[in-house]
Amino acid sequence: MINFIIKRLAYTVLVMLGVSLIVFFIIYLAPGDPVLLILGDNATQEEIVAKRIEMGFNQPLWKQYLIYIFGVIKGDLGTSLYYNKPCADIIFPLLKNTIILTFSSMVLSLFIAIPFGIIAAVKRGTITDLGAMTFAMLGQACSPVWLGILLVLVFAVKLGWLPAFGTEGFKALILPSISLGTPLAALTVRLVRSGMIDTLDEDYILAARAKGEPYVTVVTKYALRNVLLPVITVVGMQVGQYLGGAVVTEQIFAWNGVGRLMVTSISRRDYPMVQTCLLLASFLYVMVNLFVDILYMYIDPRLRIRNNGSRKFNLSVINGKNNSNIDKTSFKQGI
Amino acid sequence: MKTSNISIKRFLRSKFFMVGIITALLIIFSCVFADKIVKYDPTLPDFNARLLAPEWFSKGLHGHVLGTDALGRDILARLLYGGRYSLLVSFIAVSVAALIGCVLGTISGFYSNWIDMLIMRFGDIQLSIPPLMLAIAIVAVMGPNLVNLVIVLIIWGWPGFARLIRGNTLSIRNNEFVSASRVLGASNISIMFTQVFPNVLTPTIVYGSQALGGRILTEAALSYLGLGVQPPTPSWGVMIANGRDYLTAAPWVVLAPGLMLMFTVLAFNLLGDGIRDVLDPKMK
Numbered sequence: 344m345i346n347f348i349i350k351r352l353a354y355t356v357l358v359m360l361g362v363s364l365i366v367f368f369i370i371y372l373a374p375g376d377p378v379l380l381i382l383g384d385n386a387t388q389e390e391i392v393a394k395r396i397e398m399g400f401n402q403p404l405w406k407q408y409l410i411y412i413f414g415v416i417k418g419d420l421g422t423s424l425y426y427n428k429p430c431a432d433i434i435f436p437l438l439k440n441t442i443i444l445t446f447s448s449m450v451l452s453l454f455i456a457i458p459f460g461i462i463a464a465v466k467r468g469t470i471t472d473l474g475a476m477t478f479a480m481l482g483q484a485c486s487p488v489w490l491g492i493l494l495v496l497v498f499a500v501k502l503g504w505l506p507a508f509g510t511e512g513f514k515a516l517i518l519p520s521i522s523l524g525t526p527l528a529a530l531t532v533r534l535v536r537s538g539m540i541d542t543l544d545e546d547y548i549l550a551a552r553a554k555g556e557p558y559v560t561v562v563t564k565y566a567l568r569n570v571l572l573p574v575i576t577v578v579g580m581q582v583g584q585y586l587g588g589a590v591v592t593e594q595i596f597a598w599n600g601v602g603r604l605m606v607t608s609i610s611r612r613d614y615p616m617v618q619t620c621l622l623l624a625s626f627l628y629v630m631v632n633l634f635v636d637i638l639y640m641y642i643d644p645r646l647r648i649r650n651n652g653s654r655k656f657n658l659s660v661i662n663g664k665n666n667s668n669i670d671k672t673s674f675k676q677g678i
Numbered sequence: 679m680k681t682s683n684i685s686i687k688r689f690l691r692s693k694f695f696m697v698g699i700i701t702a703l704l705i706i707f708s709c710v711f712a713d714k715i716v717k718y719d720p721t722l723p724d725f726n727a728r729l730l731a732p733e734w735f736s737k738g739l740h741g742h743v744l745g746t747d748a749l750g751r752d753i754l755a756r757l758l759y760g761g762r763y764s765l766l767v768s769f770i771a772v773s774v775a776a777l778i779g780c781v782l783g784t785i786s787g788f789y790s791n792w793i794d795m796l797i798m799r800f801g802d803i804q805l806s807i808p809p810l811m812l813a814i815a816i817v818a819v820m821g822p823n824l825v826n827l828v829i830v831l832i833i834w835g836w837p838g839f840a841r842l843i844r845g846n847t848l849s850i851r852n853n854e855f856v857s858a859s860r861v862l863g864a865s866n867i868s869i870m871f872t873q874v875f876p877n878v879l880t881p882t883i884v885y886g887s888q889a890l891g892g893r894i895l896t897e898a899a900l901s902y903l904g905l906g907v908q909p910p911t912p913s914w915g916v917m918i919a920n921g922r923d924y925l926t927a928a929p930w931v932v933l934a935p936g937l938m939l940m941f942t943v944l945a946f947n948l949l950g951d952g953i954r955d956v957l958d959p960k961m962k
Binding site: 362369487493587 | 816818918926941944
């Protein structure tokens with residue numbers, strides 16, 4: 344177990360170094376001079392030269408990267424061009440809002456999806472099952488942008504029950520949470536339902552029932568534990584993504600989080616801030632994935648045993664080739 | 679001949695496939711032949727016809743069937759012409775991502791050495807950046823236009839295909855028919871593309887058809903944020919963004935593109951599920 348965690352941590356450091364390379368070089372994707380990109384077309388020659396020296400662009404590229412990465416390690420995430428303050432001072436207070444939104448949408452979606460998925464599987468072929476599958480299909484096909492606007496139209500504009508935007512108070516949290524949680528709930532309903540259908544056909548479920556266990560206990564105690572494994576992977580990955588900023592939802596509801604900061608920083612051409620948002624989002628995403636992998640080992644004893652006995656399996660888990668590979672790949676791709 | 683007949687019958691029997699393919703074809707044909715269906719120009723403003731409510735089919739296809747937007751442009755026309763961009767961008771992005779993913783995934787799985795490590799680690803690193811944020815950052819830096827939008831969606835998509843193909847190649851490369859080709863003197867390249875690749879095509883098609891729906895939604899999100907298709911060119915995301923300011927006065931401006939988007943994504947998702955059920959029931 345400890346071996347696994349150490350190897351997984353080492354791999355995480357490697358991945359983060361790679362991410363920092365991408366984040367650092369993104370600004371060089373722009374056609375032309377990055378300094379011109381930052382200052383705009385009206386900058387004078389003196390301003391351009393001064394900015395180039397200030398930002399270290401007169402140094403060789405490898406040196407610039409090393410300065411950047413050592414700065415990040417020391418906690419210096421760069422200086423925002425718009426606020427003229429360290430990026431960390433701006434981004435960390437907003438992270439709290441993003442965390443609140445992420446967890447409320449996660450709790451909401453799991454609260455709906457898990458019972459709904461279980462009931463749909465147990466009552467397969469009934470109207471409840473049909474309802475669950477329709478919800479799952481529509482929820483996955485619905486654009487988060489459109490859903491958000493639709494919620495504003497109904498609950499804020501027509502009914503006037505909830506505020507259309509803002510970050511203050513519990514009421515302001517409800518619509519963004521529903522908007523963000525619905526696609527996740529749709530996916531989770533589908534996962535729980537199909538997992539539960541497969542699991543309920545297993546021999547050990549039959550054995551538990553033959554022992555005389557009540558059906559509710561069989562479903563919630565024996566079957567659900569197995570069904571939850573892929574759900575944890577998928578929910579974990581989604582939470583990891585949201586923690587870095589639920590860009591579209593935060594933008595629609597003017598939720599003052601990291602995602603909105605990223606979009607506004609883009610329109611302000613505040614590229615150090617964009618880089619910081621990207622780096623922080625990736626860091627949180629990678630850390631949540633690490634946490635999910637470790638959680639997986641705790642929940643599934645088979646993984647612990649196999650992991651203790653075989654180095655090959657460690658690597659296969661690291662490479663993402665465990666049981667949930669298809670789910671992970673599909674999900675990372677936003678399918 | 680017999681096998682292909684059986685396959686066609688299985689496709690025809692799959693409800694998911696049939697609903698998906700019929701809806702998808704209907705949407706694609708409506709968008710491709712938009713100029714034959716609607717008579718209005720999707721970009722030309724008509725200030726005498728601002729925010730008209732839907733007339734439905736009271737004047738056949740000659741009226742504003744789905745109403746007009748704030749600049750008096752016909753919503754149905756913008757929906758169908760806009761669909762051309764949304765669908766084309768997604769099709770090209772998924773096809774090119776699939777091609778890159780197939781080549782790199784097959785090479786990676788076949789050689790399983792330092793090349794494999796290099797390709798897969800690069801994919802892992804890329805997948806460690808939340809994809810929408812990476813897409814936004816790249817488009818923002820490179821400049822928002824159609825070509826950059828397609829490039830970003832390709833960058834988004836290739837690691838998924840590469841991982842999938844690599845996994846399948848790994849399980850196929852030690853099969854007897856591959857060894858037989860090697861004994862007969864076939865080169866590595868020939869084995870990769872004549873023996874291995876045809877055998878990993880099925881999961882690629884299934885994954886690709888499911889990826890299409892996802893890319894259509896991404897295109898809409900990026901266009902909504904002003905980082906995709908640029909106005910006045912119509913696209914479903916742009917239409918949703920434009921209609922937001924007129925939610926109370928003219929909700930149809932937002933409702934129409936959102937519903938169209940949902941039906942399109944639903945059609946491709948069902949199509950993907952149907953193809954998977956018929957071609958690869960193990961993936962179910």
